[in-house]
Amino acid sequence: MAYYMVKPEVAGRLGEGTVLDHSTHPPRVERLEYEIVGWTGDDLMTGFPSYVITDHLAGKLRGAGLSGFDLRDVRITFSPEGEDALRVMGFSDFPAVKWFYVTGQAERDDFGLTPRGRLVVSGNGLTGLRQGRLDQARIEEYDPEIHK
Known part of the structure; x- marks a missing residue:
């Protein structure tokens, strides 16, 4: 099964x-507490080491029955x-x-973290995320040797 590293918009x-x-x-x-400093409209955001959706x-992901996260x-x-x-x-x-x-755990669940706190998602997880706006996110195939 393919997994992907997702680096969401840093909106705060x-x-x-x-x-x-x-x-x-x-x-x-x-x-x-997540302080917004510049949001461009993506549905998934980060501020190390946390994610906001x-x-x-979130409703789309819950409805899809995906594993590895709580809201x-x-x-x-x-x-x-x-x-x-926001105004601009x-x-x-x-x-x-x-x-x-x-x-979740990377390469086991639909959503997991590497030991360094990086977000790794399954193919199903990525399909779920793509139901929202991810214009600023960087998405690449996950390689555990490179993305530790």
């Missing part, structure tokens, strides 16, 4: 309200640059989102 960063457990690498996020795309609450905030970026891009508001909490 961890906000001040994020709680991290630094006893692991990458650090484990216990509570997520629009409710629209959790996330607090969204906006930097002044993020507010400006012509968005009247930011969509409802969830924390896309990856629980």
Whole structure:
């Protein structure tokens, strides 16, 4: 089965309200606040080591019965640059989102993480993601020797 490395749009960063457990690498996020600094409209976003997904795309993935993720609450905030970026891009508001909490293992589940926290998806997972907008995402075939 083919797997793919997905590098989503970096639309923001961890906000001040994020709680991290630094006893692991990458650090484990216990509570997520995602601060938008510049969003171009993609349905999947990242701010290392976390992922955020629009409710629209999350519903598609849930409906497809894909494995390796949970949807959790996330607090969204906006930097002044993020507010400006929304206006410049012509968005009247930011969509409802969830924390896309990856629980799976790379090359086993539809969504998994490498030991370095990189997102790896199965062919079915990629089909699910492509039901949303991923214009800024970089997608390439996963090679465990290269993408550690």
